[in-house]
Amino acid sequence: MQVQYWDAPVEVNLEGRDHRRTITATCFACECLLTLWPNRYGPAYRAAVTTCVKAMRGEKDQMAARTAFIRAAQEADVLAR
DSSP states (O other): OOOOEEEEEEEEEOSSTTOEEEEEEHHHHHHHHHHTOSOOOSHHHHHHHHHHHHHHHTSSOHHHHHHHHHHHHHHTTOBOO
């Protein structure tokens, strides 16, 4: 699988506010959602996982995955400001 990087990275604060991660591609966003995410129950989280998986399969575009990831980060209150 070839990594398709986003035009702009998304920064999230995980594992405490002092631990910032920079997410640069859909595959990294999916990994983050599935392994590090603090709240795996919200509708934006579920939509982000679905959208990221579809984007990795070529069924959705990368920007849709990035947008869904940002919404999930907002929902979980981990989007870096």
